[in-house]
Amino acid sequence: MTTTQPIIHEELITILEKVSDPEIPVLSILDMGVVRSAVIEGDEVKVEITPTYSGCPAMDIIGDDIKAALKTAGYKASVDLILHPAWTTDWITPRGRKALEDYGIAAPLDAEADKSVLLEGKKLVKCPQCGSTNTKMISQFGSTACKAQFKCNDCEEPFDYFKCLK
């Protein structure tokens, strides 16, 4: 686990947790761990966000959504994109992981397990539909840059697995 905790002003938490990833609408950007800081300076809020993957097209939209949400709450906001330290799936909160599972996306395993799943075809990823670990990887790349495609051998449903990024 990385110890890099985001710095978020308490007043802003309720506003920011309403902003979600447009591609995974159940997941708040706070639970996703992409907001690295949000501080009030005078009458302005300064927010720093970091991308999950470099090419994530959601980042521009997330930036706009943050500004819009803060504007509604009466704040003027600026959003900066930072690259360091680089985002890792460890920053997804336990609540975020649960939201992913409820939405039908298998949450990332730890790095070792992830590797054995993607490289050796080990059956460790749990099907978010029926809970079986009798699952099979179809492709290392899925519907978005952060996911891989899986299929459950028991209930036969296809699903996305959120890849571990460390």
Next chain:
Amino acid sequence: MKNQDLYNYILEIADNSLILGQQLGELTGHGPSLETDIACTNISLDLFGQVRSYFQYAGKVAEDGRSEDDIAMLRKERDYKNVLLVEQPNTNFAYTIARQFLFDVFHLLFLTELEKSKDLTLSAIAKKSIKEVRYHTRFSTDWVKRLGDGTEESQAKMQEAINDLWTYTNELFQVTSTCKNMVDQGIGVDVSKLKETYYQKIGEVLTESKLQVPDLKYFQKGGKEGIHTEHMGYILAELQYMQRAYPNMEW
């Protein structure tokens, strides 16, 4: 511009990802199967994301108000510094995979060194990109093995692609004067030092895939000086069309 060397160096790195990303993008909706189509375009997306970070930084270094889009879209062919390997066409899927594999192995080695750069922005981009490039390398390595150690036909096609693209590999390790200046300042990566490990890693995978390691004495170069193969003109025509036809357009 105060730091022309740094600006040129950023292009030397980023143009590889830009042109390779563009070539992979050609497969959107045209991949041999849905999964490989999505994989190639995912990789393309990662590369474009990395390019955005590099070009945003290049824009700052240039100090002339140029945006990331201006740098990507509005240069002439001679001003692109990518290696010849990445501009080679998607002749068939084996060529797409061979090009990817021969670049990915280099890319991973390169970024591992760039992480140590004294330039904090380049180091941050490298740290971010390396996580993505590990996935790319897995994908392309996996497919080299699958095709190489596959059917008679897939093996022949994979071998042909490796043989044809081999001539472009040596250029990856060519140290330009820009590169040398950057290495001296602790910013750049001495690519010549990556060569041995590169060919060793490539050789291991090829052997495991029941493919021959080509024995070639003559290698092509020129990309780093802006002298490109015939494919480059077509790539740029497509890449730049909208900006040339409708200057400053946004979508």
